[in-house]
Amino acid sequence: MTRDTWQKLKSDRFGMSGLVVVMIFAMIAVLVWSGLLGQGWSEVTGNRFEGASAEHLFGTNLLGQDILQRTLSGTATAFEVGLLVTICSTLLGTLLGGLAGWYAHSWVDELILWLKGVLDSIPFYLFAAAVAFALQGSPWAMHLAMIVTFWTTTARIIRGEVMRIKEREFIEAARAIGLPGLKTVFRHVLPNTFHILLVQGTIVFVAAINTEVILSFLGLGIKDGVSWGLMLAESSQEVLAGHFGNFLAAGVSLFLLLMGFNLLADALQDALDTRRLLT
Amino acid sequence: MNVPYLTRRLLYGIPLVLGVTFISFLLMVYFGPDKTYELIGKNPTAEQIKEVRHALGYDRPFLLRYGEYLRELVTLDLGISDSNGERVSSILIRTLPVSIALVVPGFILGNLLGLGLGLLAAWYRGRWLDKLVMSASVVGMSISFLVIIIGLQILLCTPYGLNLFPVRGWQVHDIGSYLYYVAVPTLALVLVTLGYNTRFYRAVMVDEIERDHIRTLKAYGASPVELLFKHVLKNSLIPVLTRIMFSVPFVLISGSLLLESYFGIPGVGLVTFNAITSGDQPILKAVVGLTGVLFVVALTVNDMLYGVVDPRVTKWASKS
Amino acid sequence: MSIPALKVTNLSVWFEKDSERLKVVDQISFSIEAGDATGLVGESGCGKTMTAMAILGLLSKPGIKVCSDGIEVNGRNISTLTTAGRRSVLGRDIAMIFQQPATALDPVFTIGQQIGAVYRRHGGGDKQQTRKSMLEALESVGFRDARDIAASYPHELSGGMRQLTMIAMATVCKPAVIIADEPTTALDNSTRALILERLKHLQKLHRTAILFISHDLAVVRHICRDVLVMYCGRLIESTDCQNLFSHARHPYSAGLLSCIPQISGERPPAIKSIPGQLPPLTDLPVGCHFAPRCNRVEAQCRTSVPALDYENGRGAACFRPL
Numbered sequence: 017m018t019r020d021t022w023q024k025l026k027s028d029r030f031g032m033s034g035l036v037v038v039m040i041f042a043m044i045a046v047l048v049w050s051g052l053l054g055q056g057w058s059e060v061t062g063n064r065f066e067g068a069s070a071e072h073l074f075g076t077n078l079l080g081q082d083i084l085q086r087t088l089s090g091t092a093t094a095f096e097v098g099l100l101v102t103i104c105s106t107l108l109g110t111l112l113g114g115l116a117g118w119y120a121h122s123w124v125d126e127l128i129l130w131l132k133g134v135l136d137s138i139p140f141y142l143f144a145a146a147v148a149f150a151l152q153g154s155p156w157a158m159h160l161a162m163i164v165t166f167w168t169t170t171a172r173i174i175r176g177e178v179m180r181i182k183e184r185e186f187i188e189a190a191r192a193i194g195l196p197g198l199k200t201v202f203r204h205v206l207p208n209t210f211h212i213l214l215v216q217g218t219i220v221f222v223a224a225i226n227t228e229v230i231l232s233f234l235g236l237g238i239k240d241g242v243s244w245g246l247m248l249a250e251s252s253q254e255v256l257a258g259h260f261g262n263f264l265a266a267g268v269s270l271f272l273l274l275m276g277f278n279l280l281a282d283a284l285q286d287a288l289d290t291r292r293l294l295t
Numbered sequence: 296m297n298v299p300y301l302t303r304r305l306l307y308g309i310p311l312v313l314g315v316t317f318i319s320f321l322l323m324v325y326f327g328p329d330k331t332y333e334l335i336g337k338n339p340t341a342e343q344i345k346e347v348r349h350a351l352g353y354d355r356p357f358l359l360r361y362g363e364y365l366r367e368l369v370t371l372d373l374g375i376s377d378s379n380g381e382r383v384s385s386i387l388i389r390t391l392p393v394s395i396a397l398v399v400p401g402f403i404l405g406n407l408l409g410l411g412l413g414l415l416a417a418w419y420r421g422r423w424l425d426k427l428v429m430s431a432s433v434v435g436m437s438i439s440f441l442v443i444i445i446g447l448q449i450l451l452c453t454p455y456g457l458n459l460f461p462v463r464g465w466q467v468h469d470i471g472s473y474l475y476y477v478a479v480p481t482l483a484l485v486l487v488t489l490g491y492n493t494r495f496y497r498a499v500m501v502d503e504i505e506r507d508h509i510r511t512l513k514a515y516g517a518s519p520v521e522l523l524f525k526h527v528l529k530n531s532l533i534p535v536l537t538r539i540m541f542s543v544p545f546v547l548i549s550g551s552l553l554l555e556s557y558f559g560i561p562g563v564g565l566v567t568f569n570a571i572t573s574g575d576q577p578i579l580k581a582v583v584g585l586t587g588v589l590f591v592v593a594l595t596v597n598d599m600l601y602g603v604v605d606p607r608v609t610k611w612a613s614k615s
Numbered sequence: 616m617s618i619p620a621l622k623v624t625n626l627s628v629w630f631e632k633d634s635e636r637l638k639v640v641d642q643i644s645f646s647i648e649a650g651d652a653t654g655l656v657g658e659s660g661c662g663k664t665m666t667a668m669a670i671l672g673l674l675s676k677p678g679i680k681v682c683s684d685g686i687e688v689n690g691r692n693i694s695t696l697t698t699a700g701r702r703s704v705l706g707r708d709i710a711m712i713f714q715q716p717a718t719a720l721d722p723v724f725t726i727g728q729q730i731g732a733v734y735r736r737h738g739g740g741d742k743q744q745t746r747k748s749m750l751e752a753l754e755s756v757g758f759r760d761a762r763d764i765a766a767s768y769p770h771e772l773s774g775g776m777r778q779l780t781m782i783a784m785a786t787v788c789k790p791a792v793i794i795a796d797e798p799t800t801a802l803d804n805s806t807r808a809l810i811l812e813r814l815k816h817l818q819k820l821h822r823t824a825i826l827f828i829s830h831d832l833a834v835v836r837h838i839c840r841d842v843l844v845m846y847c848g849r850l851i852e853s854t855d856c857q858n859l860f861s862h863a864r865h866p867y868s869a870g871l872l873s874c875i876p877q878i879s880g881e882r883p884p885a886i887k888s889i890p891g892q893l894p895p896l897t898d899l900p901v902g903c904h905f906a907p908r909c910n911r912v913e914a915q916c917r918t919s920v921p922a923l924d925y926e927n928g929r930g931a932a933c934f935r936p937l
Contacts, residue, residue, distance in 0.1 A: 134314035137590035139548040142583045145571045146322035149579070229439050230553065235572050248441050252557070255449050256462065263449075267442040274437035282433065421677055507718035513673055514713075515706035515733045515784070529723050 031283020037276030041269075044088055045095040054088030057081065057242050065259050075261040077250060086242045087265045093243040094225050094273065097159065101224040102217050104163045109170025110206075110213070116171065117178025125175075132168045140165055140227070141234065148236050155239045158231050166220050173216060177209045211288050218281040222274055229270065244270050308595040315587030319580065320364045368584045374577040376570075383581045386566060393465065394551040394562030400477060401484025402546050406539060408485065409492025414523055416493065417500030428493060435490025444483045444557050451479050463559035480554045488546070492538075499534045503527045540597035544590045619646040620824030621670075621709070621792045624684040628662070628669045628848075630896075631680055637896045639665045641848040644923075647841075649791065652818060652825040654835030654856070656871070657845035658893060663828045666845075667794045670826075671711060672701050689791050707737040710785035714797040716777035720769040726753075727765030730784045737788050752787040753780070755820070756813050775806030779813060786817055793818075794826045799834060811838050832871060836860060844868045847894065847904040849920075854929035864931035866909050903932070911935045 026032065047053040060080040068075050074083035116128040144161040151157045231237035232245030233252070244266040251262035367374070371384050416428040438446075450456035460479045467473045503509070504527055512522055551564030559565070563582070570578040628640035640662040647653045655663050668674050669681045672694065686694040688708050693701060713719045721729060731749045739745050753761035756779045769777055778798060785793050795814065799807040815838055818825055829835050835842055836856050844852040844865065852865040863869040870889040891908035894900055900907055906916040915934055923930040 130310055130314060133311045133591075133594070134318060137311060137315050137587055137594065138318065138583070139544060139586050139590070141549055141552055142567070142579070142586060143318075143322075145579060146319065146583055149576075150322040226439055229441055230549075233441055233553070234556075234568065245441075248439075248445065252441075252445055255445060255455075256453060258455060260449075263442075263445055267439075267446070270439050270442060271437055274439070275433065278433050278437050507713065507715060508721040510673065511713060511719045511781075512721070513705075514671055514711045516702040516704070516736055517732075518702060526721055526724075530721070 028283040028286065030279045031287070034276040034279025034281075034283065037272055038280060041091055041273050041276070042095065045092040048089055048092035054085050054092065057085040057089040059085075065254075065261070067261075074265045077247075077262055078254065078259075083247075083261050083265050086247060087244070087269055089242050090244040090247060090266065091269065091273075093238060093241055094228070094270075097162075097228045097238075097243075098221040098224045100159055101162045101166060102220045104159075105166040105220055106170050106213060106217055108163065109167035110174050112167065113171035113174030114178050117175035118182065120175075120179050120182070128171070128175075132171060135165050136168055138165075141230065141236075144227075144231055144236050145234075158228065158237055162224055162227055166223065170213065170216055170220070173212055174209060177212070181208070211284070215281055215284045215288070218277050218284065222277045222281070225270070225274065304595050304598040307598075308591050311591045311594070312588055315591060316365055316368060316584050317361065319583040319587055320361050322583075364580070364584070368581070368588070374581070376575055376578050383577050386578065387563065387581065387585075390561060390563045390566050393560060394547065394555065394564055396467075396473070397477060397480055397554060397560055397562055398484065398547055398550050401481040401488075401550070402543070404481065405485045405488040405492055409489055410496050410535070412489075412493045413496025413498075414500050414527070416497045417504055418519065418523060420501060420504075425497075429497070432490040432493045432497075435486060436494070437490075438487075440483070440487045440553060443486050444553065447479055447483050447486075448557075451482075463557075465558075465560040476558075476560070480558055480560070483554065484546070484550055488542075495538060496531075496535065499531045500527060503531045506530075536600055537597055540593050540600070544586060544593050547589075548586055617648065618690040619687075620649040620651075620689060621826065622646040622685065622687040622690075623666075623670060624686075626666065626669055626681075626683040626686065628665050628674065628679065628681050631678055635897075638899070639848050639896065640669060643845075643850050645843055645850065645853060647792070647824040647826060649824055650818070650822040651841065652815075652827055652839040654839035654842040655826060655828045655845060656830060656832055656835055656842060659830060660893060661845045662848040663830075663845055664796055667711065667796050667826070667828060670794065671705060671709065672696075703737065706733050706790070707788045708790050709792040709794070710788070710790045712778070712781050712785050712793065712795040712798045715801055716774055716781055717769075717801070719781060720777060722769055724768075725765065726767055726769065726772075726780050730765075730780070730787055733784055734787050739788070748787055749783075752783040755786065755817060756780075756783045757809075758783075773806075774802055775809060778802060778806075778810055782810070782813060782817065786821065786823070789821050790823065792824045792826065794828070796828045797830070798827075800829070800831070807834070814838065832860075844871070847899060849904060849932065850923060851905065851932040852930065853923060854931075858929055862937070864929065864936040865905075865933050866911050866937065867905050868931075869937055903934075911937075 044053065048055075058081060064076065064078055064080055066072055066076040066080075072082045072084065074087060077083055077086070112128050112131075116125045119125050140161075143165060144158060147161040147164075148154075148157040151160070228237050228243060229245035229248060232243055233249040235249075237243065237245050247262045247266035248270075251260075251266065254260075255263050366372070374383050375381065376383055376386060412428050412432075416425040419425050448462060451460050452458065452462045461476060465476050467476055504522075509522060509526065512526060517526075548564070548567075551562050552568055553564070554560065555562045555564035556568040566578060567582050569575065570582070623646070624644050626640060626643045627638065630637040630639060643662075643666055645653070655666065657663055665674070669683075670686055672681075674681050681694075683694050685692050688704065691704075691708075693704050693709070696704065720726070724732075727746070727749055730752060731745045734740075734745050734748050734752075739748060750761045750765060753764055758764045758776075758779065764772070764776070764780070769780075772780065781798075798814070799810050802810065811834065814825070817823065825839075827835060827839050839856055841853070841855045842859050843850055844859075844867065846867050852859070852863065852868045854864070859868060860872065863872055867889070874888055889908055894904065894907070900917070902915075902917045902919055903909070903912075903921055906912050909916065911933075913935060921932045921934050923932045924936075
């Protein structure tokens with residue numbers, strides 16, 4: 017990112033507050049991973065459905081587990097899912113998109129486009145169920161399903177960029193010696209597309225977390241461990257009986273993290289959009 | 296109507312359908328659960344195993360089995376549900392109308408409102424109305440579907456809130472009861488899609504409003520109403536239509552999945568949800584395959600509509 | 616004295632951003648009589664298009680401010696009209712032709728629909744009358760197959776044909792004033808000649824006043840009687856074309872003329888260019904804007920702004936005119 021972009025980003029108050037929120041959650045996740053926070057999420061430390069108290073800041077759930085601990089641990093889960101899916105799908109998307117763009121209009125391109133079309137056509141939740149089926153209920157089924165379907169948008173963007181750059185390079189290459197190789201194109205493409213990938217990355221992260229929530233509700237999500245999705249799934253029955261602890265804790269945390277990411281993504285996009293003069 | 300263009304779009308859909316059905320087949324049937332042991336009692340002999348496997352068709356070559364799957368889909372001979380023994384095709388016929396009745400009002404409302412708000416925000420771009428609409432959209436996008444559903448349930452269906460609507464169920468026999476049962480799910484659907492729709496439509500409209508021909512129109516005294524509703528809308532029909540067509544299958548499946556499982560509405564979504572949790576393979580096979588085909592059909596219809604809506608497209612298409 | 620078709624008095628346009636004012640157009644005044652064509656020339660970015668947009672009242676975005684002592688079309692001040700009032704004037708009494716014919720027309724409506732809409736909008740009459748006037752307008756710009764053109768979409772026509780269509784749209788209501796903003800810049804030479812010839816013909820036919828904006832002096836000379844030269848938002852010379860080309864008074868105008876490659880003459884003089892560069896909007900020189908690049912500059916040029924000083928009907932904003 018150039019200095020200009022960074023300046024514009026800094027001046028966007030919403031974007032910066034989004035960044036701060038995301039950083040806070042990220043910190044929590046790191047603390048959980050390093051064993052300093054949220055370790056007691058599975059222990060039964062209180063009675064059923066205790067309200068908020070000094071000992072259990074968010075109260076306890078059906079089994080007497082501390083909701084705060086579960087919320088904190090859920091943060092880590094959210095980041096695990098988000099990061100894994102985002103990184104893998106971005107890598108996959110960049111690779112396949114790059115290939116498709118470089119060999120544009122050839123059989124490689126057509127093949128990858130066809131694959132994209134097929135994967136885009138399968139309704140995601142059914143696909144996730146199918147993958148879970150095929151993998152006999154492995155806990156990684158969910159991540160795999162997401163990675164395999166989320167790479168398509170990234171690939172489309174990269175393909176477009178590579179095709180554009182390929183045109184330019186060829187004009188220069190006409191004067192230079194020999195054609196630029198695939199590696200050279202990547203070396204040119206990546207620095208230029210980094211910011212677009214960043215924005216797309218935040219969008220994928222948000223999608224991944226949202227998807228995990230719904231998959232957990234369907235029973236296809238996190239198996240061992242706690243996530244906000246699982247907490248919400250638990251809460252679906254509980255709220256009818258008046259126990260709002262799980263719902264509020266998971267719901268609000270989810271909202272805050274998603275808001276943070278959305279604001280950040282918006283700010284990034286605005287900062288990178290050099291076309292507009294006035295808003 | 297440009298026939299070569301249309302036939303070409305249709306033909307292009309075929310490899311996609313094949314791909315989708317192939318993946319469904321691979322995942323659900325080939326890698327799916329092996330039912331041999333369910334059907335045999337304890338201590339099966341090698342003979343019995345072989346017999347059952349033969350009856351189930353497991354020992355036949357891959358392509359043949361795939362071909363059979365395709366045939367099943369095309370002829371809608373979809374087998375019998377594991378859970379209640381009912382024919383899958385009759386299950387689908389029974390439940391599909393319910394899902395459609397459930398999802399359509401929210402879908403239409405969500406898009407109409409999104410279009411309207413997007414138009415408003417684009418016209419008053421940069422001013423407070425725009426910022427308000429955009430902020431509301433971001434908030435809307437940040438609330439998970441599940442949270443919306445649960446939240447609405449609490450607010451509208453329980454004694455902790457207004458308790459105006461039922462928590463679950465679908466005893467629909469007339470307009471009144473229809474509205475009674477569809478109200479909360481529709482509201483949920485509108486709320487979850489409104490944020491995304493508004494942002495998308497706003498972006499499309501902003502692009503259109505910036506165009507030179509709008510400036511020409513202004514220079515010749517066109518009123519804002521004429522500008523927006525005659526010119527901007529018509530020019531943005533393509534991205535709008537694309538979005539609508541693309542989101543139909545999505546909303547139908549995912550929307551109905553969650554809404555029905557939550558509100559206990561007997562539609563395709565609930566059936567699918569139960570099939571997922573109980574591992575009812577025939578139903579899942581059918582639903583996955585058919586919805587994949589539906590998607591491809593939506594894509595193709597969408598492409599064909601381009602040719603009707605935009606006079607430029609048929610010209611380009613007939614050149615290429 | 617007759618009322619001028621277009622009279623602009625002290626028009627200014629500026630950007631306002633965080634209490635900073637960037638003046639794009641600075642107190643421009645001029646008038647054009649019915650049937651006359653006046654050119655508005657200057658380098659890209661000197662404010663010509665902004666002037667045109669300001670006259671039509673199309674600059675109502677946040678951050679842009681327009682101010683004038685009067686913009687009169689046939690004696691009627693259109694700058695003080697309400698939005699609705701102005702809308703009834705645009706296209707009927709004053710019309711504009713834009714630079715890029717490729718994008719100026721709506722791609723999803725036919726030519727006939729678009730021109731007809733203009734006519735109908737300004738109280739043209741019923742469907743029949745509208746269609747008749749629309750076809751007449753197309754024929755008057757030279758289309759022999761007006762019906763075919765009317766049924767076509769913009770992308771089916773060539774650039775020149777599209778611009779002719781724009782001219783038809785501009786003349787369908789027979790306005791008193793037409794502002795043409797670089798109408799031939801995007802076209803090739805042969806089409807350019809055709810467009811210019813058509814414009815001239817129509818101008819004589821309807822006695823329309825034309826404000827012809829261009830950075831190309833040669834084109835302006837071909838069609839205009841008078842010419843206005845702009846530099847950095849200010850009007851620095853106002854005279855008729857012949858006088859400008861034979862004896863420009865302002866050093867900038869003289870410089871512009873010497874930049875034109877001459878084909879005629881035994882030994883064409885070497886092409887000179889004006890030294891220096893256009894100052895940025897954010898950093899305009901105090902006093903005469905042209906002072907830093909002028910070879911006739913003196914002390915007062917850097918401190919005070921020269922007014923347009925008229926001599927024999929020819930004005931130059933210079934303390935030491937040529």
